[in-house]
Amino acid sequence: MHVPLSYYLILSAILFGLGVLGFLLKRNIIAIFMSLELMLNAVNLSFVAFSYAWQQISGQIFVFFVIVVAAAEAAVGLAIIIMIFRNRASLNIERINLMKL
Amino acid sequence: MSAEHWLFFFFAGVAVLGALNLILQRHPIHSALSLILVMASLAVLYLLLGAEFIAAIQIIVYAGAIMVLFVFVIMVLNAGEEERTSLSRVAKFVGLPLAAVFLVEVCYVLYRAWPSEQMVVPERFLGRTEAIGKALYGEFLLPFELTAILILIALVGAVVLAQKEP
Numbered sequence: 001m002h003v004p005l006s007y008y009l010i011l012s013a014i015l016f017g018l019g020v021l022g023f024l025l026k027r028n029i030i031a032i033f034m035s036l037e038l039m040l041n042a043v044n045l046s047f048v049a050f051s052y053a054w055q056q057i058s059g060q061i062f063v064f065f066v067i068v069v070a071a072a073e074a075a076v077g078l079a080i081i082i083m084i085f086r087n088r089a090s091l092n093i094e095r096i097n098l099m100k101l
Numbered sequence: 102m103s104a105e106h107w108l109f110f111f112f113a114g115v116a117v118l119g120a121l122n123l124i125l126q127r128h129p130i131h132s133a134l135s136l137i138l139v140m141a142s143l144a145v146l147y148l149l150l151g152a153e154f155i156a157a158i159q160i161i162v163y164a165g166a167i168m169v170l171f172v173f174v175i176m177v178l179n180a181g182e183e184e185r186t187s188l189s190r191v192a193k194f195v196g197l198p199l200a201a202v203f204l205v206e207v208c209y210v211l212y213r214a215w216p217s218e219q220m221v222v223p224e225r226f227l228g229r230t231e232a233i234g235k236a237l238y239g240e241f242l243l244p245f246e247l248t249a250i251l252i253l254i255a256l257v258g259a260v261v262l263a264q265k266e267p
Contacts, residue, residue: 072255
């Protein structure tokens with residue numbers, strides 16, 4: 001007995017939905033950033049599942065590139081968060097509603 | 102129920118519970134640790150799909166490097182518990198049901214589009230690391246080289262953004 005492919009896709013959809021929910025509900029800017037990473041992970045899972053479904057290696061190559069871009073994005077995003085914290089002394093996005101102080 | 106089923110359902114459950122915990126925890130460090138749990142269990146699911154190279158870099162790069170960066174920043178900024186602010190009415194009564202409807206709809210469409218007859222059979226796995234290396238340094242050589250420039254720009258950008266003001 002094997003696992004149907006659609007289970008993987010549904011799991012990926014559930015994880016993506018939870019990531020969207022976290023993105024909308026969280027108030028801490030770092031937690032919002034982590035929800036973003038969760039969404040990227042969910043998309044990666046469906047990429048790997050589709051790569052298996054069509055027997056194409058390009059799906060896994062794409063996941064590789066997504067991980068590379070996610071690493072770059074995390075570095076720059078966390079640097080921006082450090083900047084914001086230095087200027088506002090808060091991580092709550094409700095307090096970060098002005099472009100300029 | 103075979104061993105494959107048990108592995109899938111156990112790690113899928115761990116991933117979903119970890120994602121739920123990420124949302125429910127109010128301290129960012131707890132969210133970060135549950136995100137590491139989600140990533141580790143996703144690595145096992147990649148192995149079940151036959152993508153061994155992706156599983157390895159998921160652990161090394163994602164759960165290792167990127168999440169260490171997150172934990173570092175949480176510690177450096179000394180982030181405490183997030184303040185609880187009330188959701189707006191629109192978000193509570195329209196947004197959350199719409200999010201649930203979206204989720205159910207996506208699951209339904211995926212379930213219809215990919216009937217459960219198609220199984221993941223280990224004999225049909227393709228993702229050996231050798232094949233990925235050949236594709237990466239053959240067909241995808243230009244994008245691969247471009248990511249080097251992207252990483253360099255991100256490195257310079259992060260240093261410039263995070264440095265102390267002169």
